[in-house]
Amino acid sequence: MLSAASFSTLLSLFTVVSSLSPYPKLQAGQCKNLPNTPEWPSDVEWAKLKTAVKGRLLKPDPPAAPCHSGSNLFSVEACEDVTKGFRDSAWHARHPTSNMWQNYNNYSCMPGASGACTTGGYPIYVVEAKEASDVKAAVDFARDHNIRLNIKSTGHDFLGRSVQPNSLSIWTHNLNTxxxxxxxxxxxxxxxxxxxxxxxxxxxxxxxxxxxxxxxxxxxxxxxxxxxxxxxxxxxxxxxxxxxxxxxxxxxxxxxxxxxxxxxxxxxxxxxxxxxxxxxxxxxxxxxxxxxxxxxxxxxxSERSVTIRGSLYGWDEITYWYTQWSKIAMVGGGGYFDGYPAKGDGKVTWSVAVPGFSRDQAHALVDPILDGLAKINGRQPTGYGSGGRDSSGDDDGDRSSSRSGDTDRDEEKRRVRLARRNVHASVSWHEHETWEEAEKWLYTRSELSVFGDPTSALNKRSTEATEATFPGMGTNKIIASWLYSAEDNQKPGLKQALMGAFDETTQMLNDATMGIGTHKPPHMRGGGNAVNPAFRTAIMRPASELQWTGTDRTVLAKKWKDADKFTESYRSLAPQGGTYANEAFADTRDWQHAFWGSNYERLLDIKMKVDPYGVFYCRSCVGSEFFMDNSGQLCVKS
Ligand SMILES: Cc1cc2nc3c(=O)[nH]c(=O)nc-3n(C[C@H](O)[C@H](O)[C@H](O)COP(=O)(O)OP(=O)(O)OC[C@H]3O[C@@H](n4cnc5c(N)ncnc54)[C@H](O)[C@@H]3O)c2cc1C
CATH class of the missing domain: 3.30.465.10 (Uridine Diphospho-n-acetylenolpyruvylglucosamine Reductase; domain 3)
Structure with missing residues (x-):
């Protein structure tokens, strides 16, 4: 039995301990200050900050304000620009608070005229940083006044980490020297x-x-x-x-x-x-x-390179390609898979670039894989007979890029027709003198038109085409993903794990961009870095992209559940692995280790050491597990 005195000592000890937080200078339960409360800085204090940043303190309206009659910015023309801009990543990047995925800003101001328009999901003030002293002034202000701090550069973030309500935001867009x-x-x-x-x-x-x-x-x-x-x-x-x-x-x-x-x-x-x-x-x-x-x-x-692109139909072909991918990854080739594998004929386009390779080297690498692919659905006998490599008409390097758009489209239609009969005919090969040329082909994934209007993509054949619409841009997006190694791709459960990560509406945008270079980075300094160790064995990042329109919160809740289910299906194949924190589900279970693996504990130590006041926070970021977001107010958990 404890004596009354010992019990009271224990109790007071517990009280002390429970009022602490892992952040050395924060108390459990302590919250960041909210606007319209006595603790929020006065206008005089904000004016001082404005002077410190040479006038570059903004108080922006929500990005879609011009569409709402209650706003001073209301105008039909301006609203048209906003509506168009919402589909364009560059437009969001140019706006001080806008982010690309509306499911992360509480739907607080959408381009449609209906519904309310408030700053509810967005930062209140923004420092448009142009020099180091602007950033310093903003960080000092947020820390000294206990204000929630946000950093926005372009607003691409798939986890909604560049938009925070009730915050002062640092907009880094103009740090561009x-x-x-x-x-x-x-x-x-x-x-x-x-x-x-x-x-x-x-x-x-x-x-x-x-x-x-x-x-x-x-x-x-x-x-x-x-x-x-x-x-x-x-x-x-x-x-x-x-x-x-x-x-x-x-x-x-x-x-x-x-x-x-x-x-x-x-x-x-x-x-x-x-x-x-x-x-x-x-x-x-x-x-x-x-x-x-x-x-x-x-x-x-810059290096000469070869790019290759082809199509797959259905899970057996997709799974087969995955089992073969390490042959490409381990010679430094990277690529992408795009499509809707659970819809219709399950067509998925694959593309690959092999820097430093000649066309002959690329054929020697990829042709045997295609021969194996051909056997799966009996699409053609092996070899390059009629309708094969030459008759695809596309094995001609960059000459084809100077054709007219119409000819390009005819070529493409013909290739699609042939592809259904003949695996080799579905493949286009291009040799490029520079990496710049290779990038244009690799990143302009016109066949599925996922990057916007296929005609313009075909005609432009340039990296600019990828600046246009991205699936879901301006509406809603959640990604489920995992990193797979060469060994994972040989496991018998591969097909099942992939199939469990899609429904008809979900797009596959798989980055198969890892390989020998990510396993042993030739130029890495300092003996290592904090990148998720799962990258050091991965050869690809299978991913499911959930995108939909509207602001219905029941749909959002359903998609959130689906993203969890899809992530877990991926994870079932490689439970000890992880995923890429920039392109993953924000609520990935045990996100700490899924995003950073065995590096997490060291990262958390560093976070507590360098940020004792918890100045920086973002969703599912290191140290964020000790905070909770109470309807827009950030508080340390009790
Ligand atoms: C269309 C599209 C294509 C993509 N393609 C690829 C790809 O090919 N490869 C790939 O790896 N990723 C890709 N991504 C993912 C991309 O890497 C992430 O979305 C990334 O977070 C974007 O960074 P940002 O600075 O542009 O965006 P933001 O949304 O502005 O910022 C992202 C995060 O970084 C923080 N941040 C930004 N700047 C700073 C800074 N200066 N200091 C500290 N923190 C900062 C923000 O606070 C936020 O948490 C793509 C994303 C999209 C939307």
Whole structure:
């Protein structure tokens, strides 16, 4: 039995412990301040912040305000622009608070004239950051006034992590400088010089801007498939693209990071100084350890490449291709699978780019796989007889890209007809002198027109085409995904796991962009980074994209459940594995380890050390499990 005195000592100990939170400077139950409460900063204090950021403090209306008669911005023409803009990723990126997926802003102001329009789902104030001191002023203000802090660059985030209600937001879109190092780069306070070209690029740069300057220098950078994504969010969690299977993830190319810490210091992190930041901010999540101002990233000499594209029909063919994919991944080839495998004829398009390969090398690699594919549905006997490789008329390198749009469309129709009979005829091959040309083919996935109007995509044949509509853009989107290794793809349960991750309305957008380069990144600095270790064995990221229109919350709840079910189906094949935190279901079970694996505990330690006041928060980000969002108010859990 405890004596009364010991019991009371224990009780007071418990009271002390339970009033603590893992954040050294936050109490359990403590909440961020809300507008219209006495704790919210006064107009005078906001005016001081405005002066500190040279006038760049905005109080924006919700993006769709021009469509609502109650708004000062109401106008039919402006509303038409908004409605069109909602379908365009670049439009969202140019707006200080807009994000692309409406299911994450509480449907608080939609382009349709019906329904309310409030800032309820959006930040209240925005610092339009143009220099480091703007970012510092915003971070200091949020910390000192206990205000919820948001970071928005482009608003692409599939987990809704760039929009937070009742917050002060830092809009990094205009942190877009670029400084090139043509031959070597020397990290600050390191006694080393890293050979090869590099660029110091502001974190708000979109990849199209950096790639454009790289191309002008006959260089290439590891970027993603979509040119309007910015460096900040992409590099924070890894970032993969057509070059990753050969050269590693985006985060593996980072040589140095300039940032503002949660305590408001402006620092530079690299392999010699501020190494915890350097490790954590390359893969350990955005909006967690600070605001990245700029990254120095490696640039590589542009390479000739081959791209190949073909079609699959149904689960047996898809599963077969997955079992073969490691042959491509382990020579540095990367690609994508697009389609609706659970709908109609189950057509899925695959595309691949193999940097450094000639067409003959590519044929030697892929033809035997196609021969195997042909046997599955008896689509054709093996070999390249009539209707085969030559008669597809598309095995002619870049010459075909100069054809007229009509000829292109005729070619495509013919290929589709032939494809149903003949596997080889479904395949187009292109050899490109530069990576820039290869990217145009790889990322313009016109056959399924998932990136918008197929005619314009065919005619343009350029990366600009991918700036247009993306499935679900401006409406609702949730992604379910998992990372699969070569071994996973050989498991007998593969087909079942994939089939369990789709219904008729769900699109497959599988990034098969991992391989030898992500397993052993050739240019990674500092001995490692915080990227999910599952990337180091993965060869692909099978993904189910749920997209729908409307604002019905019952539909949202149903889709949320489906995303959980689909994720678990993927996970059943590789329960010890994980997924990519930028392209996954926000409520993935045990997201901590699913997104960061065995790195999670170290990341959490760093978070508690560098951000004792919990200045940075985002959904399913490191350290967010100790917060709860009470209808827009962020509080430390009791
Ligand atoms: C159409 C489309 C195509 C995509 N294609 C690819 C692809 O090919 N490969 C790939 O890897 N990913 C891809 N993604 C996913 C993409 O990497 C993520 O959506 C990423 O979060 C976008 O980053 P952002 O900075 O552009 O967007 P935002 O939504 O503005 O930011 C994303 C997150 O990063 C944080 N953040 C942004 N900037 C900073 C900063 N400077 N410092 C600290 N935190 C910051 C934000 O707070 C937020 O949490 C794609 C996404 C879309 C919508």
């Amino acid at each position: 670029k400084t090139w190092y043509p031959t070597t780069f020397a990290p600050q306070n390191c006694n080393i010089s890293i050979p090869g070209a590099a660029v110091r690029a502001g974190a708000g740069n979109r990849w199209s801007e950096v790639s454009k300057e790289a191309r002008a220098r006959n260089l290439m950078v590891v970027s993603g498939a979509f040119s309007t994504v910015s460096l900040g969010g992409f590099l924070s969690n890894g970032g993969h693209g057509g070059l990753s299977a050969k050269y590693g993830l985006g985060a593996d190319q980072v040589l140095e990071i300039d940032l503002v810490t949660p305590m408001g210091e402006i620092i530079t992190a690299n392999e010699c100084q501020n190494t915890d930041y350097f490790w954590a901010m390359r893969g350990g999540g955005g909006s967690t350890y600070g605001v990245a101002l700029a990254y120095v990233i490696k640039a590589l000499p």
